[in-house]
Amino acid sequence: MIISEIIILLSALFAASVLLIYVERKLIAAVRLKKIARVYGLMQPIADAFKLFFNETILPRGKTQVAFMLLPVLFFTSIVACWAVIPVDEGVVLADINAGALFLVAMFFLSICLIVVIGWASDSKYAMFGALHSVAMMVAYELSAMLAIVCVLISSGSMRLSDIVNAQAEMWYCLPHFPMFVVFFIYALVRTNCPPFRMSESGNISDGEYSIEYTSVGYIFIAFARYVNMLLMSAVITVFFLGGWLPPFEVELFLLIPSVIWFGLKMSLCLLIFIFTKTAFPIYRYDNLVQFGWKMFLPFSLVWVIAAAGYTLVSATGKF
Amino acid sequence: MVRAVLKNSTLNTMQQTAGGGFFRLVLEVDGENILKATPHIGFSHFGIEKLIENKSYINAVSLLNQEYALVLAIEKLLKIKPSKRAAYIRVLLAELSRIMSHLQTVVSIAEGAGNSTPSYYGAAVQEKIMEFLELAGGSRLHANCLRVGGVYNDLSYGLMEDIVKWLKKDFLCFLDNIDEKLTEDRIFKQRTVGIGTVSSENAIEWGFSGANLRASGSLWDLRKAQPYDVYDELDFEIPIGKYGDCYSRYLVRMAEMRQSVNIILQIIEKIPEDFMIILDDTVATDNEKTVLSHSSKNIDEDYNVPAGQCYESTEAPSGEFGAYLVSDGSNRAYRCKIRTPSFAHLQAVPHVLKGNKIEDINTIISSLGIEAGEVDR
Numbered sequence: 001m002i003i004s005e006i007i008i009l010l011s012a013l014f015a016a017s018v019l020l021i022y023v024e025r026k027l028i029a030a031v032r033l034k035k036i037a038r039v040y041g042l043m044q045p046i047a048d049a050f051k052l053f054f055n056e057t058i059l060p061r062g063k064t065q066v067a068f069m070l071l072p073v074l075f076f077t078s079i080v081a082c083w084a085v086i087p088v089d090e091g092v093v094l095a096d097i098n099a100g101a102l103f104l105v106a107m108f109f110l111s112i113c114l115i116v117v118i119g120w121a122s123d124s125k126y127a128m129f130g131a132l133h134s135v136a137m138m139v140a141y142e143l144s145a146m147l148a149i150v151c152v153l154i155s156s157g158s159m160r161l162s163d164i165v166n167a168q169a170e171m172w173y174c175l176p177h178f179p180m181f182v183v184f185f186i187y188a189l190v191r192t193n194c195p196p197f198r199m200s201e202s203g204n205i206s207d208g209e210y211s212i213e214y215t216s217v218g219y220i221f222i223a224f225a226r227y228v229n230m231l232l233m234s235a236v237i238t239v240f241f242l243g244g245w246l247p248p249f250e251v252e253l254f255l256l257i258p259s260v261i262w263f264g265l266k267m268s269l270c271l272l273i274f275i276f277t278k279t280a281f282p283i284y285r286y287d288n289l290v291q292f293g294w295k296m297f298l299p300f301s302l303v304w305v306i307a308a309a310g311y312t313l314v315s316a317t318g319k320f
Numbered sequence: 321m322v323r324a325v326l327k328n329s330t331l332n333t334m335q336q337t338a339g340g341g342f343f344r345l346v347l348e349v350d351g352e353n354i355l356k357a358t359p360h361i362g363f364s365h366f367g368i369e370k371l372i373e374n375k376s377y378i379n380a381v382s383l384l385n386q387e388y389a390l391v392l393a394i395e396k397l398l399k400i401k402p403s404k405r406a407a408y409i410r411v412l413l414a415e416l417s418r419i420m421s422h423l424q425t426v427v428s429i430a431e432g433a434g435n436s437t438p439s440y441y442g443a444a445v446q447e448k449i450m451e452f453l454e455l456a457g458g459s460r461l462h463a464n465c466l467r468v469g470g471v472y473n474d475l476s477y478g479l480m481e482d483i484v485k486w487l488k489k490d491f492l493c494f495l496d497n498i499d500e501k502l503t504e505d506r507i508f509k510q511r512t513v514g515i516g517t518v519s520s521e522n523a524i525e526w527g528f529s530g531a532n533l534r535a536s537g538s539l540w541d542l543r544k545a546q547p548y549d550v551y552d553e554l555d556f557e558i559p560i561g562k563y564g565d566c567y568s569r570y571l572v573r574m575a576e577m578r579q580s581v582n583i584i585l586q587i588i589e590k591i592p593e594d595f596m597i598i599l600d601d602t603v604a605t606d607n608e609k610t611v612l613s614h615s616s617k618n619i620d621e622d623y624n625v626p627a628g629q630c631y632e633s634t635e636a637p638s639g640e641f642g643a644y645l646v647s648d649g650s651n652r653a654y655r656c657k658i659r660t661p662s663f664a665h666l667q668a669v670p671h672v673l674k675g676n677k678i679e680d681i682n683t684i685i686s687s688l689g690i691e692a693g694e695v696d697r
Contacts, residue, residue: 032437032441033440033444034440280435281507282433282505282511283434283435283507283511284510
């Protein structure tokens with residue numbers, strides 16, 4: 001039973017990622033006045049996949065070969081595993097565990113750790129540089145993003161993701177927690193590698209970042225993990241801040257639309273913003289970016305957590 | 321006990337310049353900071369000087385703005401001047417190429433700062449300019465127009481009107497767009513302001529010229545300082561920067577593009593209506609008073625250049641482009657030395673990069689307008 005559910009989830013993710021790659025290409029091409037290849041550009045992702053499969057696999061010479069081969073799979077798994085706890089509709093979730101938010105946070109950290117190991121296993125200065133960059137940057141925003149999640153948990157009073165969604169029936173958390181919503185959104189941009197909050201590819205040194213040594217199937221896993229990650233981050237934003245599968249207003253017309261569609265619409269909105277940032281902005285330099293995370297976001301998130309906690313306490317007990 | 325020795329890492333990188341050439345850049349880095357940068361050149365060396373020395377004068381050509389200096393030098397040795405209309409056409413094409421080159425530099429600065437969208441829009445504009453050059457000279461990248469003593473041919477009918485229409489309508493609109501989206505962009509400013517600063521004194525010491533020198537605050541433009549062809553009859557301004565950083569260099573180039581538009585619009589008004597593109601009497605043979613330089617006879621026989629030597633320089637988009645010719649009276653140059661601006665700019669790269677972050681390499685090198693092909697010759 002659970003196996004078939006996992007297969008359904010994986011194939012849905014696969015289909016969604018392929019669609020996302022296609023839509024992303026189309027949109028970026030539209031913004032950049034590029035012409036699309038024949039058959040509406042539909043053959044392009046297939047051709048890319050074909051090309052990657054038949055690429056020569058290049059392995060590092062050192063002792064890290066096994067790790068080098070296994071790590072992309074682990075990286076991919078660490079991101080796909082997050083999807084187990086994401087509820088797309090009332091009861092439509094692989095595992096509605098009572099510490100879903102905690103599981104997500106743990107998995108986010110795990111994938112960051114795996115990036116460091118990928119950089120090490122690639123046995124190359126450039127990959128190591130890229131990995132250290134990426135990780136330093138993600139960690140700078142990770143803490144503030146986790147504090148943003150803490151704010152949501154304080155307001156909803158539960159770590160179960162479906163409870164968090166149901167708690168937003170009156171008001172989505174993006175309104176009362178708007179600054180935290182912004183913080184978390186920027187964290188999503190960092191994780192999905194979208195400008196302006198991404199690692200700058202200075203042309204040659206860090207082009208391709210930590211995945212620079214990967215070719216063929218290893219690269220397919222990492223590239224796919226990136227797109228699944230984009231889907232994941234938009235889903236997490238939807239669950240935590242945009243009211244999950246709930247319609248925006250309790251209107252008859254809105255209630256007619258299946259709630260899965262609402263979830264999809266909210267996700268697509270986030271994804272669209274991710275894609276458009278890719279074309280619209282220059283990239284912050286690494287040191288500015290990290291400073292921004294540590295010096296501005298973290299203190300602000302801390303203050304907001306205390307404020308949110310204080311407000312919840314006062315409104316619950318009625319005492320000041 | 322094993323003691324770990326910490327040392328700075330050395331990175332070997334291939335630096336691609338905006339035009340497509342390469343040079344190797346060996347970096348010694350301490351984390352993010354560049355301690356030492358050593359450029360290695362020679363990957364796109366094709367020996368243009370030797371090629372010129374082994375070809376007759378008429379076959380020795382290079383890109384339009386670069387060819388210009390050579391043509392001027394040969395003309396000086398021959399003691400001839402082009403007709404007025406030909407000179408105007410030359411300046412028109414040179415300014416169009418200047419726009420193309422500056423545009424390339426500007427969008428690659430943006431690309432270095434992480435936004436590659438402008439380069440796609442820039443490519444569309446360049447494509448249009450190339451169309452104009454193709455109509456004028458028959459080939460796209462290298463407008464094969466300049467000849468000793470004039471130009472290849474008169475501009476085709478209606479071309480000038482088209483250029484004016486396009487410049488006024490589309491191109492200025494494009495520049496405004498770039499100004500709006502890029503010049504005022506906070507992140508772009510953060511990436512370029514105060515990065516790769518070259519002081520005025522250093523710029524002069526390192527032999528800077530062109531837009532890079534002007535961005536450092538020196539007022540020096542060969543079009544004003546020693547006007548060639550008809551630049552002295554045209555009214556234009558020389559934009560200069562103040563701080564000599566990447567942003568200044570970007571702004572100077574943006575302003576120069578507007579000045580180039582200004583120049584072209586003036587040319588269209590002032591250009592005389594005579595169609596004679598004629599070599600001077602000293603060159604034309606008796607029965608051929610009106611030798612067009614593309615006539616087959618001219619190419620077959622070629623012409624001899626009086627013995628002597630001269631240096632002529634033009635304000636190419638990236639800086640002072642000079643050609644030094646020694647003639648021994650035959651139809652080939654005895655010695656040809658080409659002075660390229662990028663070579664002088666490249667020697668400043670180790671000094672400018674030192675102390676900057678590795679992310680800024682692309683911004684700095686593209687803002688200096690360095691072309692590997694020009695460096696290596």
